[in-house]
Amino acid sequence: MTGIVNYGAGNIHSVFTAVKTCGEEPFVIEKAADLKKAAIVILPGVGAFADGMKSLTESGIIEPLITGIKEGKPFLGICLGLQLLFSHSEEGSCGGFGLIKGGVKKFSFADRAFRIPHMGWNRVKISSPGETLFKNIPDCEYFYFAHSYYPAPENRRVIIGETFYGNEFVSAVRRENIAGVQFHPEKSGDSGILFLKNFLEGKWLR
Amino acid sequence: MAAIRVIPCLDVKEGRVVKGVHFENLIEAGDPVEHAAFYSGERADELVFLDISATIEGRKTMVDVVKKVSEVVFIPLTVGGGITSLQDIEKLLKAGADKISINTSAVKTPGLIKEGAEKFGSQCIVVAIDGKQSASGWEVCIESGKTPTGIEVKEWAKKVEGLGAGEILLTSIDMDGTQKGYDIQMTRTVADNVRVPVIASGGAGTLEHMSTIVKEGKASAVLLASLLHFRKYTIAEIKNYFREHGLEVR
Numbered sequence: 001m002t003g004i005v006n007y008g009a010g011n012i013h014s015v016f017t018a019v020k021t022c023g024e025e026p027f028v029i030e031k032a033a034d035l036k037k038a039a040i041v042i043l044p045g046v047g048a049f050a051d052g053m054k055s056l057t058e059s060g061i062i063e064p065l066i067t068g069i070k071e072g073k074p075f076l077g078i079c080l081g082l083q084l085l086f087s088h089s090e091e092g093s094c095g096g097f098g099l100i101k102g103g104v105k106k107f108s109f110a111d112r113a114f115r116i117p118h119m120g121w122n123r124v125k126i127s128s129p130g131e132t133l134f135k136n137i138p139d140c141e142y143f144y145f146a147h148s149y150y151p152a153p154e155n156r157r158v159i160i161g162e163t164f165y166g167n168e169f170v171s172a173v174r175r176e177n178i179a180g181v182q183f184h185p186e187k188s189g190d191s192g193i194l195f196l197k198n199f200l201e202g203k204w205l206r
Numbered sequence: 207m208a209a210i211r212v213i214p215c216l217d218v219k220e221g222r223v224v225k226g227v228h229f230e231n232l233i234e235a236g237d238p239v240e241h242a243a244f245y246s247g248e249r250a251d252e253l254v255f256l257d258i259s260a261t262i263e264g265r266k267t268m269v270d271v272v273k274k275v276s277e278v279v280f281i282p283l284t285v286g287g288g289i290t291s292l293q294d295i296e297k298l299l300k301a302g303a304d305k306i307s308i309n310t311s312a313v314k315t316p317g318l319i320k321e322g323a324e325k326f327g328s329q330c331i332v333v334a335i336d337g338k339q340s341a342s343g344w345e346v347c348i349e350s351g352k353t354p355t356g357i358e359v360k361e362w363a364k365k366v367e368g369l370g371a372g373e374i375l376l377t378s379i380d381m382d383g384t385q386k387g388y389d390i391q392m393t394r395t396v397a398d399n400v401r402v403p404v405i406a407s408g409g410a411g412t413l414e415h416m417s418t419i420v421k422e423g424k425a426s427a428v429l430l431a432s433l434l435h436f437r438k439y440t441i442a443e444i445k446n447y448f449r450e451h452g453l454e455v456r
Contacts, residue, residue: 011300011302011303011304013273013276013300013301013302014276014280014302014304017276017277017302018280021280046327046329046330047325047326047327048324048327112397112398112401112424113207113424115208115401115402115403115404115426116401116402117328117329117372117373117402117403118208119208119329119372119373119402119403119426120208120209120211120251120426120427121208121209121211121251121456122207122208122209142209142456144281145208146282146304146329146330146372148328148329164207165207165208184282186280187280187281187282187304188280188281189246189249189281190280192280193280
């Protein structure tokens, strides 16, 4: 079963129904014990980095979650769920999961045409041709974004998607059984549902 | 660059869409799910539901509306109207709304913007500002535009951004319903004074009005109601026009 982690404020309902639309039976992970039932884990999330870490720590989910991911459980982080994979963030002083080396940075542009938050639909350029997570999705397809921070991985090999907003930033990553997207597949219409289907099908796992 | 967004706005009263799409036989009158699915199919970039219920019971039905809509429509959903507390915000977000929009209550209790942004993130707090031309510029009006506040639109926009609003939905009371074009000056003034995206509303009558408010008014999105509902333009027509005039659309 696909478990969706609930850690306070966040639109898990949409992720839940999107996974259902993909033909899967999702359930909500509220506490550490629920993780065992999950063959696949999705960490959605909007809001602040430090708050996210805090509520995951307080609920006791964080340690078994990281252990599960390290043991090879397929994992998808969405928006804040992606950012938490990284070592650290400019948003708050606490560290993240440290599963992907690098930091999370804040957008800063001199040109006012680039509004912050980056809010709306933007293109995702597929950085690794043939990436199974983007199967049947055209290159430079539009996905929905709503964020002021973006991930900056140290190792470029984890990058599978990039987006231009003021500068190129990393909008999708993959490392072994870990996938993460800065956009919201659950809010990106048909392309978003396709992406989730690809993730859930598991063919991207080596 | 993010694509310029075209956002249909639907008025919902006691759980039913009023002033919705005027298309015979296609849509069951007043069903919010059908309306949402219709516009999503037309490639609307987002949807706004404005709750104009007169009763508390009517308001409660909005949560169910949001739940049902978010089960079939996978584009961002904003809900506005009658939201006065963190609990209201939480209920709607939990039901599947991505953003909530506050107007009168933002003026009456600006703390709601700050607390909402801190708890749920700036990206889900939209502050709607209704502006009316005044001697010195534009004045913020509340309670459906009926009550002037004496607050300057530009200053208020800067303030709500500072409090954590992630977006400003700016409506010109003077132009709303006239189809004579947006208030370009007001929109531009706000857009030049904040960093968050500005959604323009009120006054669109032609495709040129819409591209002008983006190009000259520096709006990131256009909010449309009757022009779409009465089928004067389809979303595809608007986007084609934008594309032909050098604006990026999805």
